[in-house]
Amino acid sequence: MITLSDIPPRAGAWLTPQIVVFTAILATAPLWLGTIGLYQYLGIEIAIWMIYALGFNLLFGYGGLHSFGHGAYLGIGAYAFGLFQHHVGVSLWGGLLAAVFAAGIAGALVGAAVSHRRGIYFALLTNAYGQVFWFSAIKLHWLTGGEDGLLNIPRPTLDLGFARVDLNDNMALYFFVATALVVSVVLLWRIANSPFGRVLQAVRQNESRTAFVGYDVWWFKWAAFVISTLFAGFAGGLFAMAQESAYPDIMSLHQSGLIVMMVLVGGGLVGFWGPVYGVVLYFVARDVLGTLTETWLLWYGLMFMAVVMFRPEGLAGALHVSARRLPFRAAPRRASVGPA
Amino acid sequence: MSTLLPHIFNGLTLGLLFALIALGFTLIVGVMEVINLAHGSLFALGAYFALTILGGGWIEGTAVGDWWMGVPLGARYVLALAFGPVLAGVAGMALELCVRRTYGKAPLYGLLLTFGAALVIEEAIRVGWGTGEKSLPLPQAINGAVLIGGLIFSWYKLFAAGFALIAIAAVWLFLERTPYGAIIKAGAHDSEMVRALGYDLSRLRSLVFGLGSALAGLAGVVMVPIWGLRPHLGVDVVIPAFLIIALGGVGSFWGAVIAAIMVGLAVGITGAYASAWSMMSMYLLLIAVVSFRSRGLFGRKSALEV
Numbered sequence: 001m002i003t004l005s006d007i008p009p010r011a012g013a014w015l016t017p018q019i020v021v022f023t024a025i026l027a028t029a030p031l032w033l034g035t036i037g038l039y040q041y042l043g044i045e046i047a048i049w050m051i052y053a054l055g056f057n058l059l060f061g062y063g064g065l066h067s068f069g070h071g072a073y074l075g076i077g078a079y080a081f082g083l084f085q086h087h088v089g090v091s092l093w094g095g096l097l098a099a100v101f102a103a104g105i106a107g108a109l110v111g112a113a114v115s116h117r118r119g120i121y122f123a124l125l126t127n128a129y130g131q132v133f134w135f136s137a138i139k140l141h142w143l144t145g146g147e148d149g150l151l152n153i154p155r156p157t158l159d160l161g162f163a164r165v166d167l168n169d170n171m172a173l174y175f176f177v178a179t180a181l182v183v184s185v186v187l188l189w190r191i192a193n194s195p196f197g198r199v200l201q202a203v204r205q206n207e208s209r210t211a212f213v214g215y216d217v218w219w220f221k222w223a224a225f226v227i228s229t230l231f232a233g234f235a236g237g238l239f240a241m242a243q244e245s246a247y248p249d250i251m252s253l254h255q256s257g258l259i260v261m262m263v264l265v266g267g268g269l270v271g272f273w274g275p276v277y278g279v280v281l282y283f284v285a286r287d288v289l290g291t292l293t294e295t296w297l298l299w300y301g302l303m304f305m306a307v308v309m310f311r312p313e314g315l316a317g318a319l320h321v322s323a324r325r326l327p328f329r330a331a332p333r334r335a336s337v338g339p340a
Numbered sequence: 341m342s343t344l345l346p347h348i349f350n351g352l353t354l355g356l357l358f359a360l361i362a363l364g365f366t367l368i369v370g371v372m373e374v375i376n377l378a379h380g381s382l383f384a385l386g387a388y389f390a391l392t393i394l395g396g397g398w399i400e401g402t403a404v405g406d407w408w409m410g411v412p413l414g415a416r417y418v419l420a421l422a423f424g425p426v427l428a429g430v431a432g433m434a435l436e437l438c439v440r441r442t443y444g445k446a447p448l449y450g451l452l453l454t455f456g457a458a459l460v461i462e463e464a465i466r467v468g469w470g471t472g473e474k475s476l477p478l479p480q481a482i483n484g485a486v487l488i489g490g491l492i493f494s495w496y497k498l499f500a501a502g503f504a505l506i507a508i509a510a511v512w513l514f515l516e517r518t519p520y521g522a523i524i525k526a527g528a529h530d531s532e533m534v535r536a537l538g539y540d541l542s543r544l545r546s547l548v549f550g551l552g553s554a555l556a557g558l559a560g561v562v563m564v565p566i567w568g569l570r571p572h573l574g575v576d577v578v579i580p581a582f583l584i585i586a587l588g589g590v591g592s593f594w595g596a597v598i599a600a601i602m603v604g605l606a607v608g609i610t611g612a613y614a615s616a617w618s619m620m621s622m623y624l625l626l627i628a629v630v631s632f633r634s635r636g637l638f639g640r641k642s643a644l645e646v
Contacts, residue, residue, distance in 0.1 A: 066448055113627075113631060117634060119447070120375065120447055120448075120451070121586070121630065121634055121635075123448075123451070124582070124586045124626075124630065125627070125630060125631075127582075128583065128586075128623045128626045128627050128630075129623075129627065131579065131623050132620065132623045132624070132627070135617075135619065135620045135623070136620075139616055139617060139620070253575060253579065254575060257455055260452065260455075261452075261455070261456070264452060295463050295466065295467055297459055297462075297463050298459075298460055298463035298464060298467070300459075301456045301457070301459035301460035301463060302456075302460055304452075304456040304459070305438060305453055305456040305457060305460065308442070308449055308452050308453045308456060309438055309441040309442070309453065310441070312445070312449060
């Protein structure tokens, strides 16, 4: 079986063929989204969740740190964005910065408390902290608006200096979010394949051994946690803008579990692009199965169970295996040098 | 102090009920090292089966259904109390057939599989019984209120707490004083040796999972008259169960019971001062304890820590 630790080709590059293809798909999406029966807003949602999922996978897939309360940081980002617009001033960059910082600070504090834990206890503690944030979001009515959440969050105008773009148009917002996604992909690709990313993978494979080699394991786990919460907060800010509201439901255990499901089904455990497949599959399943049957979650859940039982390497792993079986490919080389 | 007393009493009853919820969870986690996130959904499933046994449900309107509704409520309740959990146990054994594929892999896979199962069971409940809030009819004998020392208590809550006490004692006796309990504990300790001694390990695991699920179902039938019955009940239940096991320590029977009572007391006493925040106290209790004692109060080393 392939693993994330297989060093992909052009690992050190800022731009790889996959990133170029991905960018091209994103750039042309508005042209064909309608013809295959989907709609523009779905593109925004998928792009935002991809940022969230890719950031999450740095922790989950690369670091092997199974956070079960990550929705909290998405939610904190969303609330921070909304509160900034309501109380400080309507500003796009200000709001997004507030979202990233708020989630990052929360992540730094929680990360400091959980980073000396491993395995199931890490999952448990992140889950407990996530529940505390979720519960606070519901109960701190004066700050967060309780169960209803923050409503009427404006979509500020994008001011580039030479041009001003009104993001109230879904098409404009899509291109803004897609650009943010490409930037995030490049950043995360570089982080995952940097020396830092390699040590993180060593932590996943054997934490004690990594410590004996001389790395400060605690610091690497903490940094991975904070980086992933920064991306979650950023995605949260974008989500608040897309939804024009922020509400506690995105912080619930249910949602924190869904992101784990998406990443796993897509194959986040075996490849950088796993979360991307997983997010697309989830949202397309939601919209396509959702129109056919009200019980689409039943079928999605059954599919997820089947993936865990028979193909835990997920969609990315299955694609990899079928690519290997194509007749024009040479016989498989050693797995450790194969493309991820 | 006297104003706090009812809250402490409430907390104690709640603690016993939490212990009942956590019993099946701790059995499965201790013996099989599977975090069964479908525990809450099996809890709800047991209660829904009991609802069907009590109220006819699917057979309502037919001749059989009419005859069944003529049977005294007390008798139907006893049957529901017995067969709701049994059916939940059967569902659990079916789930174990799926979980089987994750043995020997990282504990994450068992946890993820049962998370998916929780989703599936919840949706299946929506399909089978509808999405609305339901309630279990109770026989007159255990309904109503009772006056103790000038304070009013719900008779049913006392019944449920007493029932929880009996169940805890029964499970303890089963594990400690019967040969079956000895085999189960041996299976948790050294599964290879148990297999070498000629016991069918996969049947043992299937039975333990079934038993744990039946206990979840039993807790469901007992708790639902207090908490109400809705399809997404599972999530509300599995979190406290999970939390109690972490607090008490994986694999420790008394750890789970003591942790459950601590959580119940924490929720009950917080309820006296800040009722809106009462459920928050259990998370804070967990964070406070697990931050200093990573294995919980009475935990021992387990495969879950890798």
